[in-house]
Amino acid sequence: MTETKLASNLLQQQAYVNGEWIDAEDGRRFEIRNPVDGQVLAKVADCGVAETRRAIEAAEAALPDWQAQTAKARADILRRWFDLVMQHQDALAALLTAEQGKVLSEAKGEIAYGAHYLEWFAEEAKRIDGDILAAPSQDQRVLVLKRPVGVVAAITPWNFPNAMLARKVAAALAVGCTFVAKPAKETPLSALALAALGEEAGLPAGVFNVVCGSDSSVIGGELTANPIVRKLTFTGSTATGKKLMQQCADTVKRTSMELGGNAPFIVFDDADLDAAVAGAMAAKFRNAGQTCVCANRLLVHADVYDAFVDKLSQETEKFQLGNGADEAVTMGPLIRPSAVDSVQAIVSEALEAGAVATVGGQGSELGDCFYQPTVLRDCAPSMRCFKEEIFGPVAPVFKFETEAEAIQLANDTEFGLAAYFYSRDYARIWRVSEALDYGMVGINEAAISNPMAPFGGVKESGHGREGSKYGVDDYIETKYLCMGGL
Ligand SMILES: NC(=O)C1=CN([C@@H]2O[C@H](COP(=O)(O)OP(=O)(O)OC[C@H]3O[C@@H](n4cnc5c(N)ncnc54)[C@H](O)[C@@H]3O)[C@@H](O)[C@H]2O)C=CC1
Numbered sequence: 001m002t003e004t005k006l007a008s009n010l011l012q013q014q015a016y017v018n019g020e021w022i023d024a025e026d027g028r029r030f031e032i033r034n035p036v037d038g039q040v041l042a043k044v045a046d047c048g049v050a051e052t053r054r055a056i057e058a059a060e061a062a063l064p065d066w067q068a069q070t071a072k073a074r075a076d077i078l079r080r081w082f083d084l085v086m087q088h089q090d091a092l093a094a095l096l097t098a099e100q101g102k103v104l105s106e107a108k109g110e111i112a113y114g115a116h117y118l119e120w121f122a123e124e125a126k127r128i129d130g131d132i133l134a135a136p137s138q139d140q141r142v143l144v145l146k147r148p149v150g151v152v153a154a155i156t157p158w159n160f161p162n163a164m165l166a167r168k169v170a171a172a173l174a175v176g177c178t179f180v181a182k183p184a185k186e187t188p189l190s191a192l193a194l195a196a197l198g199e200e201a202g203l204p205a206g207v208f209n210v211v212c213g214s215d216s217s218v219i220g221g222e223l224t225a226n227p228i229v230r231k232l233t234f235t236g237s238t239a240t241g242k243k244l245m246q247q248c249a250d251t252v253k254r255t256s257m258e259l260g261g262n263a264p265f266i267v268f269d270d271a272d273l274d275a276a277v278a279g280a281m282a283a284k285f286r287n288a289g290q291t292c293v294c295a296n297r298l299l300v301h302a303d304v305y306d307a308f309v310d311k312l313s314q315e316t317e318k319f320q321l322g323n324g325a326d327e328a329v330t331m332g333p334l335i336r337p338s339a340v341d342s343v344q345a346i347v348s349e350a351l352e353a354g355a356v357a358t359v360g361g362q363g364s365e366l367g368d369c370f371y372q373p374t375v376l377r378d379c380a381p382s383m384r385c386f387k388e389e390i391f392g393p394v395a396p397v398f399k400f401e402t403e404a405e406a407i408q409l410a411n412d413t414e415f416g417l418a419a420y421f422y423s424r425d426y427a428r429i430w431r432v433s434e435a436l437d438y439g440m441v442g443i444n445e446a447a448i449s450n451p452m453a454p455f456g457g458v459k460e461s462g463h464g465r466e467g468s469k470y471g472v473d474d475y476i477e478t479k480y481l482c483m484g485g486l
């Protein structure tokens, strides 16, 4: 397998607090391993409450000057940060592939995706305007100011260790907030590299801090309990999101939650079948199926079911499973061996209940983090693969007869993040778009994530939006001034 060589200037193994690279106070470190083969990539400062508190207090100290900067001054730094990330795209991608496992082409795409949030919010920073409203009386004036919420804490996931952090910190810093991030314990290197480039871009000490540690609940406990933190933004599982929301309640923190999903991917009988198959391949298998917007349930009209399953199976068989650092490889490992066990349990339950694997259906001899790309036909809504977020490269295909049945099946979940459907009937497109209970809907399109769109869900997929002009709302407080005696 390809030996992993990481750019030394971006390989940071200390936490980044108040503009300094620091060790844990007790000197402890924890290992970051490549999911391909368990190779130790780095030993990173294992921070706890003390270091987290220092980061929060640094962010508090930096807040007055940072929010007093002009929007242009903040924008210029974000823009320089964008430029630096893009200049180091290949090295950042290699680091990301090594610690997370996704293939290099996807890692490069993630770096650019995350960087473009820095670019977008560098521009949006200059468009945060207040209002002067109609006054209730002639001797009054009513003004509305848009103010930064203050110190923001972020807890980010391992599946997009660069972009999920960039997406949050860009919006927060653009409006004048300061920031403390806790990356996933599996993938801190991407976050630390982003901090190194932010430092080079000119971020003042304390504006952006990264605290890494092997015990998420210890760091998270401080981030959610400390009253200095006024906002928590989280991307991860719904279970963890609920826990964090509860922990934030004691200090009435604002929260943004980008949680789990269970995306339906509906193929109607009037769809362009080749386009639908291509869309399904992208929506299902990106990041080995480890994204919150992955197609989780493929709902296909009975008249095109067999043809769709055959075409999808043919395409799925083409994947080259292996080390994502190898250019020829098109799918990498899952994040950890227990993820393979979880996926296998869902597949085995479906097979025992009558589903048939037309491709895959088991792990791989390549290693204990690998799972074969899998297509399951003859699946039923009673199966776990219908009810649960699979978070792996498994495409369960379900059959429906009518439009009403497709919508009922699609909405039959506690989640509401992304949904997709393929149809060429414009009346049906309007009916289905409005009937689907989701925050985002792809219509004849699988690539729906971009900085210019409001990313987020409803129901137990969370609340808040990231990206687009709506993305600043999560980091702004509205302040009303009533001027009297005129
Ligand atoms: N919406 C999304 O993009 C993601 C969804 N998931 C879902 O979550 C499932 C499990 O994956 P996990 O890695 O276990 O997700 P997780 O939600 O447990 O981890 C996500 C982040 O939360 C942190 N975290 C976990 N427990 C915490 C706590 N008590 N206090 C503070 N921080 C905590 C982790 O260190 C990581 O940084 C996946 O199978 C998938 O269904 C996971 C990652 C991303």
Ligand SMILES: O=C(O)[C@H](O)CS(=O)(=O)O
Pocket (backbone or CB within 6 Å): 159, 160, 164, 235, 258, 290, 291, 292, 293, 449, 455
């Ligand atoms: O959390 C995720 O899985 C990402 O938000 C998915 S995306 O933004 O890369 O589509």
